[in-house]
Amino acid sequence: MSEKKLRIGELARLVQVSQDTLRFYEKHGLLTPSLRSQAGYRLYSQADLERVGFILSAKRVGFTLNEIHDLLGLEVTKDDKxxxxxxxxxxxxxxxxxxxxxxxxxxxxxxxxxxxxxxxxxxxxxxxxxxxxxxxxxxxxxxxxxxx
Amino acid sequence: MSEKKLRIGELARLVQVSQDTLRFYEKHGLLTPSLRSQAGYRLYSQADLERVGFILSAKRVGFTLNEIHDLLGLEVTKDDKxxxxxxxxxxxxxxxxxxxxxxxxxxxxxxxxxxxxxxxxxxxxxxxxxxxxxxxxxxxxxxxxxxx
DNA sequence: TTAAACCCTAGAGTTAGGTCCAAAGTCAAC
DNA sequence: GTTGACTTTGGACCTAACTCTAGGGTTTAA
Known part of the structure; x- marks a missing residue:
């Protein structure tokens, strides 16, 4: 019962950006698909979909991709200093x-x-x-x- | 009792942008100083100051310079169709x-x-x-x- | 088994919005 | 009357965020 994965074209249509943009985000470390098919096709999970949703949303309100990168990187661990x-x-x-x-x-x-x-x-x-x-x-x- | 006019450097300092940016806005039709001195220096009026204020404000909230140009161009005349x-x-x-x-x-x-x-x-x-x-x-x- | 529709990479090109530079004129003060 | 801080123009350069192209592999439906 593994979840349904999306190929780049499907995801692109779903969130209304170009495939190039998704690859661009990947190159810049914002969105790496959780999996690749044997042929090397990108396969995006549900979590990836949410992630790109956040990226686009943050972008619309004026964050730069760099800032978004930092936001996504935020993580508080238990033993946190x-x-x-x-x-x-x-x-x-x-x-x-x-x-x-x-x-x-x-x-x-x-x-x-x-x-x-x-x-x-x-x-x-x-x-x-x-x-x-x-x-x-x-x-x-x-x-x-x-x-x- | 003509109002005090600002030269480009003064305006730039006042609104916290570079002189180049002000000239750039002028080149793109967003902000033309109301006057030039004999020597060709740009002289900005109070109205110009308000205008640049609007431009920067609109920019901060995400309008493009093109959109701002259109917004500034909006004008309703009496006999308006x-x-x-x-x-x-x-x-x-x-x-x-x-x-x-x-x-x-x-x-x-x-x-x-x-x-x-x-x-x-x-x-x-x-x-x-x-x-x-x-x-x-x-x-x-x-x-x-x-x-x- | 082949045509249509999909995907890959690498790299060049584009647009918006500045930013920098050089060469030269202007102005206030000493 | 010259030094220093200002201004002018034109044009080259820069960064962010895409967007496009070429040349090639994959999948699927007829």
Missing amino acids: SCEDVKRFVDEKLDNLNQRIGEMQRIQKTLKTLSDACCGGAEPATHCTILEALNAQAESGPIPRRLL | SCEDVKRFVDEKLDNLNQRIGEMQRIQKTLKTLSDACCGGAEPATHCTILEALNAQAESGPIPRRLL
Whole structure:
């Protein structure tokens, strides 16, 4: 009852990247298929699938392949003295993840302001560009000035 | 009472990028200084400063320079029939911004799981790698299994 | 038993986003 | 009136992350 293994083409289709990309990740130590067939075909396991899932996900949120490599390499062992290092590294990543989420939310608001203000909004052409929308936001700070 | 203009070095220091980068953005149509001195020096206005701020912010959250170029080009005019287009474009960006925020939060949780579980946590070496942490998360779905 | 569809490797090429350099002009201060 | 810190241009160079090509082996369905 060994699990079903995927060949490179199947995995590629499944996760929507090219076969070249998967080979590229392998060359750079991010994803080594757990097995090869007699003919030398790469055979990917379920775990490999999860791994590539993480890689792509991390990539989408802005980690570089190098960072992802490091993340995947993180491992805390029982007798750990590297614990501190791991925690430091992870916490740093957490920090700038937080910062970027904040920034994204800010841009999200800006885009929303733009989208709302422009099409059939009450004010016809007041907030008309990204930068005006940004300004509109900035001006309405903690205490929204326009309402005073 | 014309506003204070910045030369390229001052702006560069202010926003923490190289002068080359600013010139690069100019060459690619993202940021043209509002003025040049007689000698041909670039002079950046307050508005230019805001613009570069937006560019860098958008870049940090994962927009490409091309996308940023398009975002900056967005403009809704009074007699607008392009309104639909703008809205479509912006809403699409909003969508994948949302998706990426979700993904970031997921990774954030994973990292937190890792950080918590590893250093002095109750369970010593159970969740020890990113992928195990991911799994731990997945297993505790809507109804956290471990607690049942 | 052969054609179509798959896989392999090695290495060259591409794109985005800078970064570096050389040769030369400008400006403030001493 | 020259030194030193600034600026200009054009073009070469760089890194990350693919993407493509050539030349060849494998598997499977007809």
